[in-house]
Amino acid sequence: MNHFLRATRKHFFRVSVNFLHSRRRYFSTERDLALPTKTIKSILESLAINNEVEVHGWIRSIRTQKNVSFANVNDGSSLKGLQVVLTNDEAKKLTTGACVKMRGILAKSPGDGQSKELQAHYVEILGECDSTYPLQKKYHSMEFLRDNSHLRPRSNTFGAIVRIRNTAVLGFQNFFQKNEFFQIHTPIITSSDCEGGGEVFKISANRPKETTENFTRKEDFFEMPVYLTVSGQLHAEMLACAMSRVFTFGPVFRAEGSLTSRHLAEFWMLEAEIACLFKLEELLYFTERCIRETTRYILDGCTQDIEFFDQRMNKELIARLENTTNNPFSCLSYSEAIDILSKANQKFEHTPKYGCSLYSEHEKYLATDYCRGPVFITDYPREIKPFYMRVNSDGETAACTDLLVPDIGELVGGSLREERYDILEQNLKESNMIQENYQWYLDLRKYGTVPHGGFGVGFERYLQYLTGVENIRDVIPFPRAASYCKY
Amino acid sequence: MNHFLRATRKHFFRVSVNFLHSRRRYFSTERDLALPTKTIKSILESLAINNEVEVHGWIRSIRTQKNVSFANVNDGSSLKGLQVVLTNDEAKKLTTGACVKMRGILAKSPGDGQSKELQAHYVEILGECDSTYPLQKKYHSMEFLRDNSHLRPRSNTFGAIVRIRNTAVLGFQNFFQKNEFFQIHTPIITSSDCEGGGEVFKISANRPKETTENFTRKEDFFEMPVYLTVSGQLHAEMLACAMSRVFTFGPVFRAEGSLTSRHLAEFWMLEAEIACLFKLEELLYFTERCIRETTRYILDGCTQDIEFFDQRMNKELIARLENTTNNPFSCLSYSEAIDILSKANQKFEHTPKYGCSLYSEHEKYLATDYCRGPVFITDYPREIKPFYMRVNSDGETAACTDLLVPDIGELVGGSLREERYDILEQNLKESNMIQENYQWYLDLRKYGTVPHGGFGVGFERYLQYLTGVENIRDVIPFPRAASYCKY
Numbered sequence: 001m002n003h004f005l006r007a008t009r010k011h012f013f014r015v016s017v018n019f020l021h022s023r024r025r026y027f028s029t030e031r032d033l034a035l036p037t038k039t040i041k042s043i044l045e046s047l048a049i050n051n052e053v054e055v056h057g058w059i060r061s062i063r064t065q066k067n068v069s070f071a072n073v074n075d076g077s078s079l080k081g082l083q084v085v086l087t088n089d090e091a092k093k094l095t096t097g098a099c100v101k102m103r104g105i106l107a108k109s110p111g112d113g114q115s116k117e118l119q120a121h122y123v124e125i126l127g128e129c130d131s132t133y134p135l136q137k138k139y140h141s142m143e144f145l146r147d148n149s150h151l152r153p154r155s156n157t158f159g160a161i162v163r164i165r166n167t168a169v170l171g172f173q174n175f176f177q178k179n180e181f182f183q184i185h186t187p188i189i190t191s192s193d194c195e196g197g198g199e200v201f202k203i204s205a206n207r208p209k210e211t212t213e214n215f216t217r218k219e220d221f222f223e224m225p226v227y228l229t230v231s232g233q234l235h236a237e238m239l240a241c242a243m244s245r246v247f248t249f250g251p252v253f254r255a256e257g258s259l260t261s262r263h264l265a266e267f268w269m270l271e272a273e274i275a276c277l278f279k280l281e282e283l284l285y286f287t288e289r290c291i292r293e294t295t296r297y298i299l300d301g302c303t304q305d306i307e308f309f310d311q312r313m314n315k316e317l318i319a320r321l322e323n324t325t326n327n328p329f330s331c332l333s334y335s336e337a338i339d340i341l342s343k344a345n346q347k348f349e350h351t352p353k354y355g356c357s358l359y360s361e362h363e364k365y366l367a368t369d370y371c372r373g374p375v376f377i378t379d380y381p382r383e384i385k386p387f388y389m390r391v392n393s394d395g396e397t398a399a400c401t402d403l404l405v406p407d408i409g410e411l412v413g414g415s416l417r418e419e420r421y422d423i424l425e426q427n428l429k430e431s432n433m434i435q436e437n438y439q440w441y442l443d444l445r446k447y448g449t450v451p452h453g454g455f456g457v458g459f460e461r462y463l464q465y466l467t468g469v470e471n472i473r474d475v476i477p478f479p480r481a482a483s484y485c486k487y
Numbered sequence: 488m489n490h491f492l493r494a495t496r497k498h499f500f501r502v503s504v505n506f507l508h509s510r511r512r513y514f515s516t517e518r519d520l521a522l523p524t525k526t527i528k529s530i531l532e533s534l535a536i537n538n539e540v541e542v543h544g545w546i547r548s549i550r551t552q553k554n555v556s557f558a559n560v561n562d563g564s565s566l567k568g569l570q571v572v573l574t575n576d577e578a579k580k581l582t583t584g585a586c587v588k589m590r591g592i593l594a595k596s597p598g599d600g601q602s603k604e605l606q607a608h609y610v611e612i613l614g615e616c617d618s619t620y621p622l623q624k625k626y627h628s629m630e631f632l633r634d635n636s637h638l639r640p641r642s643n644t645f646g647a648i649v650r651i652r653n654t655a656v657l658g659f660q661n662f663f664q665k666n667e668f669f670q671i672h673t674p675i676i677t678s679s680d681c682e683g684g685g686e687v688f689k690i691s692a693n694r695p696k697e698t699t700e701n702f703t704r705k706e707d708f709f710e711m712p713v714y715l716t717v718s719g720q721l722h723a724e725m726l727a728c729a730m731s732r733v734f735t736f737g738p739v740f741r742a743e744g745s746l747t748s749r750h751l752a753e754f755w756m757l758e759a760e761i762a763c764l765f766k767l768e769e770l771l772y773f774t775e776r777c778i779r780e781t782t783r784y785i786l787d788g789c790t791q792d793i794e795f796f797d798q799r800m801n802k803e804l805i806a807r808l809e810n811t812t813n814n815p816f817s818c819l820s821y822s823e824a825i826d827i828l829s830k831a832n833q834k835f836e837h838t839p840k841y842g843c844s845l846y847s848e849h850e851k852y853l854a855t856d857y858c859r860g861p862v863f864i865t866d867y868p869r870e871i872k873p874f875y876m877r878v879n880s881d882g883e884t885a886a887c888t889d890l891l892v893p894d895i896g897e898l899v900g901g902s903l904r905e906e907r908y909d910i911l912e913q914n915l916k917e918s919n920m921i922q923e924n925y926q927w928y929l930d931l932r933k934y935g936t937v938p939h940g941g942f943g944v945g946f947e948r949y950l951q952y953l954t955g956v957e958n959i960r961d962v963i964p965f966p967r968a969a970s971y972c973k974y
Contacts, residue, residue, distance in 0.1 A: 037763060039667045039731060056763045058729070058935050075762075076730030077667065099935040101763070126763075127906070127936030134934075150927040151934065153729035162730055166669040173660065180526045180564065182653040187965040188675060188715075188738045189688075189753050191972045201676075201708070203715065204689050205742040221688070221742055221752070222972040228675075228690065235965060235974065242545070242640035243563030243649055244526060251675045251737065255692040255708055265708070266676050275562075276524060276543040276588070276613075419614070440637040440974060447621075447638065448545050448586040449614030478674040478722060485678045485709040487722065487927060 037101075041077035044116055047106055054103045055082060055118065056126065058154060059094050061137045070111075073100060073118075076159055079304045083109060083117040090123050096137055097129030097154075142474050149478060149487060157312070160305035161475055164298060164466060168459070171297035172249065172270055175290055181245040181272065186232030188251065191224055192437060199255035201228040201265075228253035231456065232271050234388070234441060237417060240273035240452055241444045247272040249459075257482050261471040262360065262409075264460060266480040273454035280399045283414055283453045284376050287403060288329050291374070291412070291457070296325045298466060306466070314468030320406060321466065323373055330375040334397070337366055337377050344370070357384050363402075363409035374405045387427040388441075390416035390453070399453075408465050414455025421445040524588075528564035531603055536593050542569060542605065543588045543613065545641060546581050548624045557598075560587060560605075563646055566791045570596060570604040577610050583624055584616030584641075629961050636965060636974060644799070647792035648962055651785060651953060655946070658784035659736065659757055662777055668732040668759065673719030675738065678711055679924060686742035688715040688752075715740035718943065719758050721875070721928060724904060727760035727939055728931045734759040736946075744969050748958040749847065749896075751947060753967040760941035767886045770901055770940045771863050774890060775816050778861070778899070778944070783812045785953060793953070801955030807893060808953065810860055817862040821884070824853055824864050831857070844871050850889075850896035861892045874914040875928075877903035877940070886940075895952050901942025908932040 037054045038047075047053060057075035064070075069091030074081030084102055086094075094100065104120035111117070134148050135155060145152045152158040176183065189203060205221030232248040239246045252269045272290070277283055299306060299321055310317040332340070341352035341362050346369070350359045358366075358377070367375050379397040382389070389398035400415035418424045424445055428435050435442070463475040473479035478487050524541045525534075534540060544562035551557075556578030561568030571589055573581075581587065591607035598604070621635050622642060632639045639645040663670070676690060692708030719735040726733045739756045759777070764770055786793060786808055797804040819827070828839035828849050833856075837846045845853075845864070854862050866884040869876070876885035887902035905911045911932055915922050922929070950962040960966035965974050 042667060056937070057731070076669075097935045099937040126938065127932075127934075129935040130933075150725045150930055151729070153726050159729065162669055162671060162726065162733075165672065169670050170660075170664065173657075177657065180529060182563075182649055183656050184649060184964060185652065185738075185755055187753060187967060187974075189740075189967050189972060190965075190974070192974060199692075202691050204691065205686075221744075221969055222967070223970045224972060226972050238637045238974075239640050239649065239964060242638070242646065244544070246649075251672075253676075257708075266674060268672055443637055445614075446617075447614075448584045448616045450543070450586040451613065477671060477726060478677075480674060480676050480709070482708055483710045485676060485711060485713050487674075487677070487679060487725075 039077035040073070040075045040082045043106070044078070044082065049106050049108050049116060051106045052103065053106055053118065054101065056099070056101045057081065059096055059098045059100060059129075061096060062091055062094055064088055064091055070117075071100075073102065074154075074159075076153065076162070079156060079160055079163075079308055080114065083111070083114050085117055085119045086123065090120070093123075093125065095129050095131070095133075097133040097135060098125055099127035099129075100124065101126055142469075142471060146473055146479070147486075153477070156308065157469075158474075160302075160308050161463070161467065161469070162477070163305050164302050165463060165475075167298050167301040168294065168463065168466070169249070171294035171301070172247075172290070172457075174297060175293050176245075176247045176272065179245065181247050182239075182243050184236065184239050184243075184246045184248050186229070186235035186248045186250060186271075188229050189222075189226050190229045190235075191222070191226050192234060199257070200230060201253050201255050202226075203228065230254060231269065233273070233454065233456065236271055236273040236454065237441070237444060237452070240275045240454070241448075241450060244275040245273075259482055261473070262461075264472055264476065264479055264481055267472075267476065268459035269456050270459055271454060271456040273452060275450045275452045277416065277453040278451050280378060280401065280416055280453075283416065283455065284329075284331065284378070284401060287376075287401070287412055287414055287455050288374075290455075291403070291462075292325050295321055295466070299325065309467040309469070313470075314407075317468045320373075324405075327373060329403070330371040330373060331378065332366070332371075332375060333378050334380045337362075340370060341365065355381055355383065358402075360409045363404045364407065367404040367409065368406040371404075372406065374403055374411075376401045376403050385415070387431040387433060388415075388417050388424070390418045391423055391427070401455075403455075405465050407468075408461050410458075411461050411465060412455050412457050414453065416451065416453040419445055419449045419451050421449065526564035527560070527562050527569045530593070531565070531569065534593055536595050536603060538593045539590065540593050540605065541588065541590045543586070544568065546583055546585045546587060546616075548583060549578055549581055551575055551578055557604075558587075560589065561641075561646070563640065563649070566643060566647055566650075566795055567601065570598070570601050572604055572606045573610065577607070580612065581610075582616050582618070582620075584620040584622060585612055586614035586616075587611065588613055629956075629958060633960055633966070634973075640964070643795065644956075645961075647789075647795050648950070648954065648956070649964070650792050651789050652950060652962075654785050654788040655781065655950065655953070656736070658781035658788070659734075659777070659944075661784060662780050663732075663734045663759065666732065668734050669726075669730050671723065671726050671730075671733045671735050673716070673722035673735045673737060673758075675716050676709075676713050677716045677722075678709070678713050679721060686744070687717060688740050688742050689713070690715065717741060718756065720760070720941065720943065723758055723760040723941065724928070724931060724939070727762045727941070728935075728937060731762040732760075746969055748960070749948075751959055751963065751966055751968055754959075754963065755946035756943050757946055758941060758943040760939060762937045762939045764903065764940040765938050767865060767888065767903055767940075770903065770942065771816075771818065771865070771888060774863075774888070774899055774901055774942050775861075777942075778890070778949075779812050782808055782953070786812065796954040796956070800957075801894075804955045807860075811892075814860060816890070817858040817860060818865065819853070819858075819862060820865050821867045824849075827857060828852065842868055842870065845889075847896045850891045851894065854891040854896065855893040858891075859893065861890055861898075863888045863890050872902070874918040874920060875902075875904050875911070877905045878910055878914070888942075892952050894955075895948055897945075898948050898952060899942050899944050901940065903938065903940040906932055906936045906938050908936065 057073040060072040060074045062071050069086045071084045072081050101124045102120045103122040104118045107119050109117035249270045338354045378401045382398045385398045389400045402410050403412035405411045544560040547559040547561050549558050556573045558571045559568050588611045589607045590609040591605045594606050596604035736757045743750050825841050865888045869885045872885045876887045889897050890899035892898045
């Protein structure tokens with residue numbers, strides 16, 4: 001520590017800065033200061049054997065043989081980690097969960113399961129780990145891991161989830177940039193309520209800073225009731241009606257009391273809005289391409305992780321994802337769907353009925369059993385859909401779609417938006433919404449209105465589809481649900 | 488409309504789906520269904536003259552000469568839009584703000600200001616716009632535009648902001664992916680309070696769905712007090728202590744009563760956490776590279792928009808940004824900074840004093856006047872910094888830094904995190920925090936602790952730095968502040 005202090009003072013603080021701009025680097029050499037070690041993934045992928053390397057990571061397991069020991073070291077960069085060959089004496093000092101720094105020579109591995117291994121000649125324990133460590137090498141249930149969310153990313157399962165989440169973000173990002181969209185940021189705190197009803201969280205200011213000179217001393221921080229957003233769509237429309245193609249990716253909220261494996265109080269949603277969209281077909285086609293190309297990107301970028309879930313969670317996972325990327329999605333109108341459900345050789349808890357929303361059991365039947373793949377359901381009755389959806393010329397249905405996928409049900413919801421002022425105004429009235437609060441939304445139809453539409457993808461639902469993980473709380477780092485807000 | 492309905496029924500609904508997987512496309516030809524028109528930007532960049540093109544966009548201005556008229560059509564894809572040549576008869580039907588679809592031949596433009604123009608032979612008005620349209624072609628103040636946030640993206644200024652925001656996200660994304668980070672998602676609703684005090688928003692569930700069978704009927708939805716997050720750092724640390732390199736980009740919240748041009752109640756923050764970081768120097772170096780490389784990416788990707796701000800907002804903008812990308816940042820310790828401020832030939836409202844936080848006026852003086860560029864201030868006294876910062880070996884200061892930039896002040900805050908269990912426990916006690924609530928955070932130090940650190944960039948502050956825009960409310964689509972939550 002004294003050494004650190006001296007070094008710091010020497011190289012770091014002795015900087016002369018003055019009006020004449022004589023500015024000196026505080027660094028000895030830049031080379032020393034690149035991030036200290038490469039990740040294990042990049043070492044295994046990019047470095048040839050016989051190279052000297054330094055790694056850091058956490059011990060996942062130790063296996064001691066007669067003359068030599070093997071440690072599996074994982075830094076999160078890949079599922080498998082690095083096999084390190086150690087003397088038995090060195091291995092004795094190590095425990096599962098400890099954080100280590102190791103140096104050695106990268107060698108061809110004679111063992112199964114990896115092509116390279118590290119023959120360590122320097123081992124340093126950065127952080128010890130005693131036997132109370134919850135993640136000892138053995139089977140842990142998903143519930144147990146969830147109760148230890150602060151350590152959960154050190155498990156194979158959740159490490160893979162984090163990597164797939166990252167790649168999925170990139171996949172969507174790439175798709176939308178390629179199609180000339182702008183990523184925008186819609187607000188979390190909002191005074192409008194997109195769906196016109198539903199379970200919302202209310203926000204209140206806590207501990208206002210009364211001493212600040214300009215503080216406006218009101219009961220409400222915002223001087224109006226405000227909520228956590230349930231969707232960025234209406235805000236995205238404002239930007240689409242100027243920038244033409246936009247998408248927003250952010251958290252949305254539902255104060256849903258239901259404690260199911262399908263619901264979170266806070267989840268991420270990807271929402272796209274596209275100006276100059278005239279037909280629902282165009283929206284379906286674009287949505288299909290979005291899901292297909294992003295899924296392809298993830299299959300290619302996270303092969304090892306997806307294979308892990310294929311083996312552990314759902315043996316048909318890869319087949320299903322390949323099918324998603326290779327075959328056209330099916331398409332049924334809502335009334336066709338109701339017909340099919342009515343004739344289905346299956347007992348439903350809720351009887352399918354024209355004019356009612358589809359229940360999760362219906363959605364799953366249509367995608368999993370009937371279509372055996374993704375299926376668009378289109379043109380739902382207007383009455384069961386929000387005010388902003390475009391009214392079809394039959395006057396009865398809306399130009400909208402839900403994309404259903406096997407085992408999950410609804411993955412995407414989209415529609416053309418009502419771009420005609422008079423009809424939108426009428427819709428607001430019929431939905432008992434206060435027109436004054438939506439004048440800005442009507443203004444978009446008054447000043448240069450444009451036929452447009454968009455869709456929203458539930459990000460965690462999509463991750464369930466990609467991984468076969470059954471409970472939605474196991475695909476998000478810190479799940480929030482009724483009675484559940486740990487960390 | 489009847490035509491649309493017939494076409495829809497014909498191509499779209501007549502799909503046979505059955506158990507034998509005979510699935511048909513609902514599309515006539517895929518080519519018809521790619522997004523209908525290219526953006527103006529990509530037409531101008533990628534298409535040669537004499538090509539027939541179709542565009543859509545909004546009329547920004549119309550100029551009528553003796554024999555011919557010129558309309559400027561903008562679809563948001565670029566600052567300048569497209570010059571369209573029309574007959575005077577066609578131009579008469581058009582108004583500023585109207586949404587149009589046009590077809591014609593791309594031609595070499597004889598005029599100044601553009602190399603190509605569209606000679607239109609088909610003009611269709613998609614959405615009319617009357618003379619009450621607020622954004623008539625004339626000067627509008629930033630305040631006026633802000634009060635019309637739903638139309639604001641149609642102004643040159645805010646359109647440029649949206650494009651720069653998008654490119655900045657991509658710039659950060661590229662930088663972190665290149666350096667092998669995973670993008671993670673930290674929660675918005677949280678039961679912990681990162682900074683240990685401060686102005687937070689409280690959340691309550693509204694309208695609970697009492698009928699749902701599994702609903703837990705409690706007063707609080709989460710059965711504990713929960714808040715909007717002020718920082719994703721502590722959560723990011725949990726993931727860094729498994730995945731090694733992570734970053735999170737999301738909204739954070741402050742219930743600050745102060746109505747200044749520097750504060751928002753909701754803003755976006757980019758936060759990175761890096762495991763195996765041993766020295767503050769490493770953090771400074773990496774932070775500098777992050778800001779420098781992202782700024783370079785934006786200068787290259789948004790040249791036209793940055794030039795616009797250079798001309799309109801701050802004549803020194805490009806020089807300042809070039810300086811940021813080309814020259815090393817300065818560095819001062821906190822005590823050096825206090826020294827410099829004490830001797831400064833300038834009256835401050837708050838007298839600089841060792842042991843006190845720097846005020847905005849101090850920060851601006853150091854970056855703008857003294858260093859004339861970005862400057863890291865390091866090693867602040869422990870007492871004025873949060874409990875999680877690593878204690879230096881002097882026992883008095885923390886291994887932390889603020890990056891100050893001209894005109895803005897603090898842009899980035901970062902530190903090494905206290906990775907030693909005992910010292911962290913002591914810090915919690917001294918900060919009067921309830922240890923039990925942070926046991927998960929202590930656990931990270933108990934089970935395989937690792938020296939680590941990270942930093943956070945205020946995204947809107949960074950956008951102000953990039954654009955010279957003075958009020959932070961003018962760089963975010965829907966600003967939220969005390970008494971202000973429109974839309």
